[in-house]
Amino acid sequence: QKEVEQDPGPLSVPEGAIVSLNCTYSNSAFQYFMWYRQYSRKGPELLMYTYSSGNKEDGRFTAQVDKSSKYISLFIRDSQPSDSATYLCGPAGGLVFGAGTILRVKS
Amino acid sequence: GAGVSQSPRYKVAKRGQDVALRCDPISGHVSLFWYQQALGQGPEFLTYFQNEAQLDKSGLPSDRFFAERPEGSVSTLKIQRTQQEDSAVYLCASSLGGSDQPQHFGDGTRLSIL
Secondary structure, eight states, X not given: OOSEEEOOOOEEEETTOOEEEEEEESOTTOOEEEEEEEOTTSOOEEEEEEESSEEEXXXXXXXXXXXXXXXXXXXXXXXXXXXXXXXXXXXXXXXXXXXXXXXXXXX | OOSOEEEOSEEEEOTTOOEEEXXXXXXXXXXXXXEEEOTTSOOEEEEEEEXXXXXXXXXXXXXXXXXXXXXXXXXXXXXXXXXXXXXXXXXXXXXXXXXTSXXXXXXXXXXXXX
């Protein structure tokens, strides 16, 4: 079992939809979690850095951590074509990332 | 500079040649990381520095891979006697503190071995 798992997608949604991206992890020692957005031929860009359980909101983005089920989510409200990218999750300090979920937002 | 800078952006080498990839981290960032990213995959950890000390090199795939950060700033990843399976994007990231702090990535070096 990989330490971090993501559904690779692609996930296709119409513009304006609410998007839910998910990761599961295996090591319960992880405390902080990161979400990155990666455009084609670019490096990952930090979107959210969140601690332990609960929600963190930043504009259209909400990160949610459920430590009991080792499940982390990223919600994108009012999705835009510019959100089309690969989304990576990973625990801070774990030096591991999921394989990424490809998101396509259609105008 | 404002972000992590990597050079060259693209590198083509013949099998058996040595290559050197450079990373300029964000000024003042203590930690520096190297990752390898294959097409359609997430970044795979290679090695990690805190200042000039290489704290973890467990991800380096073979002894052909060598990384250094002699003055605690710029880092170089060297690959000797390159092989086709070394073809990938090599990403560098830096963070202000330790490995549990947010990492900021460069745009990578795309290495192609012919």
